[in-house]
Amino acid sequence: MDRMIISGGNGFLGSYLCEKALSEGIDVTIVDDFSTSNKLNAPPEAHLIKKRVEDVSLDGNYRYIVHLAARPSPEDYIKNPVETLLSNSVGTLKLLEMSVKSKSRFVYTSSSEIYGNAQVIPTPETYYGYVSSWGIRSCYDEGKRYSEALIMAYHRKFGLDTRIQRPFNVYGPKIRYDGPYGRVIPRFIMQAIRNDDITVHGDGMQTRSFLYISDWLEATWRMITKDGIEGEILNIGSSDEITVLELAKKIVETTRSTSKIVHVAGRDDDPQRRSADIRKAGKILGWKPLVGLNFGLSKTIEWMREGDI
Numbered sequence: 001m002d003r004m005i006i007s008g009g010n011g012f013l014g015s016y017l018c019e020k021a022l023s024e025g026i027d028v029t030i031v032d033d034f035s036t037s038n039k040l041n042a043p044p045e046a047h048l049i050k051k052r053v054e055d056v057s058l059d060g061n062y063r064y065i066v067h068l069a070a071r072p073s074p075e076d077y078i079k080n081p082v083e084t085l086l087s088n089s090v091g092t093l094k095l096l097e098m099s100v101k102s103k104s105r106f107v108y109t110s111s112s113e114i115y116g117n118a119q120v121i122p123t124p125e126t127y128y129g130y131v132s133s134w135g136i137r138s139c140y141d142e143g144k145r146y147s148e149a150l151i152m153a154y155h156r157k158f159g160l161d162t163r164i165q166r167p168f169n170v171y172g173p174k175i176r177y178d179g180p181y182g183r184v185i186p187r188f189i190m191q192a193i194r195n196d197d198i199t200v201h202g203d204g205m206q207t208r209s210f211l212y213i214s215d216w217l218e219a220t221w222r223m224i225t226k227d228g229i230e231g232e233i234l235n236i237g238s239s240d241e242i243t244v245l246e247l248a249k250k251i252v253e254t255t256r257s258t259s260k261i262v263h264v265a266g267r268d269d270d271p272q273r274r275s276a277d278i279r280k281a282g283k284i285l286g287w288k289p290l291v292g293l294n295f296g297l298s299k300t301i302e303w304m305r306e307g308d309i
């Protein structure tokens with residue numbers, strides 16, 4: 001039986017990946033410190049090691065090591081900059097060392113954040129980024145950038161089979177919506193369901209391109225299992241840009257909410273536009289997103305309405 005380590009396997013993306021791997025007959029070990037989880041999401045069939053990824057050291061043979069552990073929500077990582085950097089520097093190093101020892105395939109979830117305030121839209125993988133090395137988002141951006149550099153060094157120096165993906169704003173049922181953990185979609189839906197004000201940052205003209213969870217999972221599974229793509233770096237996202245203000249209006253309409261849209265202070269260093277050039281993933285994985293924003297939002301709203309919001 002193949003074995004897989006998933007760091008961050010109790011998180012939003014990680015728990016979907018964990019279920020998929022288990023359903024494919026893989027023996028899964030999760031490493032997760034629950035720093036951004038408020039509950040157990042991991043299926044009981046997975047082995048759970050409740051530790052920070054940089055504190056873990058596992059012997060044994062693992063066919064795959066997938067490094068997802070991170071704090072992706074800006075309001076949360078800005079408050080926890082040191083922890084954010086460590087899991088994506090020391091943590092990445094620890095997992096790479098384990099991969100070399102056990103000759104595992106190493107798959108890394110980087111981020112569209114490595115492009116910073118991108119000046120080329122849609123952004124291809126060849127774009128180097130427009131990133132502050134010291135600003136408030138640098139703990140996330142530079143951790144991911146350092147990890148990419150370290151992974152490529154291990155690939156070149158030790159011939160490690162590595163794959164790096166850069167996901168762009170993934171959303172869907174099971175995403176966290178509360179407090180600083182709530183990314184824009186679940187936060188706006190929560191506000192709309194409660195008929196609270198929808199808090200658009202600044203003028204709301206900044207854009208994002210959202211990817212539904214099932215599309216992310218399909219691309220990720222292909223990246224993990226496909227032979228002959230070692231050393232590849234792929235954007236996994238969508239090129240359909242929408243402004244935050246349009247998104248707010250769409251969510252108010254879809255939920256038939258009486259919420260008012262209000263403009264509050266914008267975030268410092270907020271990337272102004274984000275859209276993925278996904279032609280490379282199309283060619284290499286034969287993949288493209290299948291779920292449009294309207295359908296994805298309605299599924300997410302349905303799931304949130306069933307909860308105790």
Ligand code: UDP
Pocket residue numbers: 072073074075169182183184185187199200201202206208244266267270271
């Ligand atoms: N945003 C907003 N109101 C909120 C939360 C987020 O207008 O209550 C905006 C935020 O400023 C950014 C976009 O939505 O421009 C996406 O924010 P998110 O927290 O989802 O993460 P990001 O894509 O910036 O990593």
